[in-house]
Amino acid sequence: MDFELVLRNSDALFDGVKVTLAIALVGAIIGIVFGSAICALRIGRLRLLRGMARGYILFFRITPEVILIFWAYYCIPLIFDASVSGFWAGSVVLGLIAAAYLAEIFRAGIEAVPKGQREAAESLGLRAFPKWTLVILPQALRLVIAPLVNYFSEFLKNTTLLSAIGVMDLSLQAYLLGGKTYQYISFLSAIAIIYFALIFPVTLYARRLEHRLGDRNALPRVAKASFFSRLKLPRGAA
Amino acid sequence: MIDYAFLQSLDFSVAWTYLPVLLGGLLINVLLTAIGFLCGGIVVGTTLALANLSSHRIIRWPALAFVEFWRSTPLLVQAIWVHFAVPGLTGIATSPFQSASIALIFNVAAYCSEIIRGGILGVGKGQFEAARALGMRPYATWRKVILPQAIRLMLPPLVGTIISIFKATTILSILAIDDLLRTASRLSTFTFQPVEIYTTAAMLAFVVGAVISTAGYYAERALKRGTAHGL
Amino acid sequence: MKTLICRFGLAKLLLALVVALAAAPSFAADLLQEIKDRGVFRVGMAESPPWQSPNPTSGQYEGFNVDLAQQVAKVLGVRLEIVPASWATIIPGLQASQYDAVFANLFATPERAVVVDFTEPYFTYGFHIVANAKSGPTSLDALNSSKVTFVGESGTVEESYPKELYPQANVRGVVTNDIAAWIGEVASGQADAAFIDPGTLKLLQLRSPALAKRINVLNGEDALVKPVGLAYAIRPGDQHFLNFLNTFIRDVVRTGENVKLRDKWFEELAKRK
Secondary structure, X not given: OOHHHHHHOHHHHHHHHHHHHXXXXXXXXXXXXXXXXXXXXXXXXXXXXXXXXXXHHHHHHHOOHHHHHHHHHHOHHHHHOOOOOHHHHHHHHHXXXXXXXXXXHHHHHHHHOOHHHHHHHHHOOOOHHHXXXXXXXXXXXXXXXHHHHHHHHHHHHHHHHHHHHOOOOHHHHHHHHHHHHOOHHHXXXXXXXXXXXXXXXXXXXXXXXHHHHHOOOOOOOOOOOOOHHHOOOOOOOO | OOOHHHHHHXXXXXXXXXXXXXXXXXXXXXXXXXXXXXXXXXXXXXXXXXXXXXXXHHHHHHHHHHHHHHHOOOHHHHHHHHHHHHHHHHOOOOOHHHHHHHHHHHHHHHHHHHHHHHHHHHOOHHHHHHHHHOOOOHHHHHHHHHHHHHHHHHHHHHHHHHHHHHHHHHHHHHHOOOOHHHHHHHXXXXXXXXXXXXXXXXHHHHHHHHHHHHHHHHHHHHHHOOOOOOO | OHHHHHHHHHHHHHHHHHHHHHHHHHHOOOXXXXXXXXXXXXXXXXXXXXXEEEOOOOOOEEOHHHHHHHHHHHHHOOEEEEEEEOOOOHHHHHHOOOOOEEEEEEEOOHHHHOOOEEOOOOEEEEEEXXXXXXXXXXXXXXXXXXXXXXXXXOOOHHHXXXXXXXXXXXXEEEOOOOHHXXXXXXXXXXXXXXXXXXXXXXXXHHHOHHHHHOEEEOOOHHHOEEEEEEEEEEOOOOHHHHHHHHHHHHHHXXXXXXXXXXXXXXXXXXXXX
């Protein structure tokens, strides 16, 4: 691997990292906002809205992401006679897809809150808004954070799909630089390491949250334990 | 906002004419899904899972590193890297399909190995101890006691990964294999009608995805029946 | 004892012969001879209908350059093998010896000539520049500004020429081989302008009037920009093979067969539903 070549082009690669993170940010925001909305519809009272939410979730979870992104970028501007940049088309689509997954995650979290909580709140005379914001959602949030962070690591990986429509994210930068210099291996190896450095900590954090917040049988907290001791690293069973 | 003139000019008969070609491309995606699940998920995945469970650090640590690396890097990058690195490092020129298969197999294996490992670990330690107390040899223990229970635990989530694998195969289109997306691009160049072609491709992908997803859902339910998680 | 020495001596003689044969042509690698010995002429192609691309229904490669490649293979008395590649990888593939030559509508630019040897051109083409009809630049002079974004497939001259001729403008490279898709970007305003060759433009206007309506052609056929030759490429240094290919191409150009074949294939594509 040619380190010098990679370092010489590190500006371009850094721009790519910025674009990747920007895509992740925009997508995450859209995903959380729309995901909450879809989840609200999904568990709501109106059957029609529930059905529509289910349809939305089904569609965006089943259709391959690349095809949706491709279609959104190349076909929607022609149909609607509006121009939208690759970054926005791709990020919005990723956000809409994330919304489908997050809606399900939120729903699982809310349904996992024991029914007794809801009944107790109602019997105390709380109306809908305080019941939700003071009782149900805080408890649901605890259960939701781990899968959320877990999905975020998948989401970071999905940002590479935008390279298919020409958004200059990290993977496309490396591909183009590789094509220009005919040194694909150097650049691809470099970005593999960068992506790993970005995504692996997220995965580790998700695993830590899983065992701290979700696992009833979690290891008891030791006062001065390090970050790593709280991870359940694999041990032989046989 | 909506360009009605453009919408009216859309001619979907071209999609009908070239439907067999698009289906041929879709077939490649399905083939890759099968390769990914069977070779990758089951064969390589089981090997990795067993390596990860090994009591020898010298086997466990490389396996752990492999799994973590292939799970925390995007498939797109993995696929392109395999396509250029394998010929570069070993001198064997792999065809795009072969590179795509290799990258997919390792990626799927990394994910499935965690599920398989979870299945094996889910069989309580008591089972191992009971088998040993009964004097069963290790091979018999695995075959007759552990594996049947582990398989019943791991099969439902494994079946659930098939739809993800299918979606992942569409990413491999960047490697110039004749899959759905690339066939659609080619047809779009031929006919200069991108909207019709890509819409049809999206619908085909959705239909196949829906079939796989529904079949997977019912298969999962059937497999979970009779276990602690089931009905 | 004597027969043993005889046999040993024979082995040494054979060994010497093998070494001599192996060493003999090493000072002048003759690709042409190698191809004839091999029996297969390997040719790298990137898809670009109607020059060369797989037929959508049959999957077999066909087109202008496929016909010519088959003629070359016939002259050499060998089988033709087409190795598919993308525009981004077609020259690296040649350098990596994945094929013997590139037979594609490859433009012979000086930058490429640094790493490959080009034959004589079999066609010379200039380019139209098309722009978005509603918001794009309206004349060639307005193109050299940082507010203009060109689009072109990465690895092709449609991407490198705007960088060369209009350095102030932005150029976006796309990875998709779908011409309709990135010309569609100009039509929808996602990009402001693009280079396009006359043949492809005519096909576009014929097959998709709706798309053609949304783009302006900034220069007519009499004022094409940056004329450059289409030629075949081989690895540098094989002079004999280069001469052979040049003789073949001169023949094709002199008899007018290049024009005949081109018209035939463009009509094929225009007619196809």
